[in-house]
Amino acid sequence: MITIKVNGENKELEKSTDIINFLKSNNIDPIGVTIEYNFEVINSENIPGIMLKDGDTLEILRFVGGG
């Protein structure tokens, strides 16, 4: 079991997983969001392969640009 912080709230995961699978399991389309991993915004090209570890912080912000 690991605990990560997602959008300011603690979330427990049964096991370590990568960010893409985490997003998919939460029904979030990676194309529609910007990801801040441990306080740094990461390019979507670099997201695959990043494994979430205990204590990691993730901010998921949708691309909101309409008006």
Place this chain on the structure above:
Amino acid sequence: MKNNLERYQRQLLLKDIGEDGQQKLFDSKVLVCGAGGLGSPALTYLAAAGIGHIGLCDFDVVSPSNLNRQILYTPTELGKQKAEIAKIKLEKFNPDVEVTIYSQRLTEDNAGDIFKNYDILIDAVDNFPDRYLINAAAYKSSMPLVCGAVCEFEGILTTIVPKENTSCFQCIYPFKPSTDLTSKTFGIFGAIAGIIGSMQALETIKFILGLHCLRNKILIFNGIENTYRVKDVVKRKNCKICQY
């Protein structure tokens, strides 16, 4: 002080406004980029508050799909220039307010010339390319900028102050979206645009009055869950806009 103070009586009672604050609002010049879903409520509440000079930049005409959220317009105005209609309505709504319109597309070439006539800008456009353009031009012109945006039932709000070297829109979204994320593709619920556009007017007025604003922070509103979240925006080390 202008004569018609009775219409401002309820806000003159507020300790953060009073006659001195109202005079600041009368003396201020605000440019709103976009007179659509966000711009409609933002412009209306700026005019209601007595902002002395409002600039309005929008090249678009009214279309039927605008009417679920763009409350300045009616079905009888389809096909007409938004900026022209908005000017007439806002000046009628509050004759103390002078509205200047720019019925042209904002570009890298004309943005600085337009921005320099104002004290503060509101980004109320409907697409990412224009948001990046306005953010860059605002930073280049050292103009404070209140950004608001909506998508489906969500909205965001932040205030950028180049003279204070705050983080910018590109610090929030450094990597541009890979798909066409406009209101045509994802949809917007009208009341969400109403909420965020109204908050843009509030944020602008607070900035003019020297009150608390969302510097280096972003407010994220979710209308389905009824949640507000305010998150820090860290200035990016290599931001091409605000680090140079």
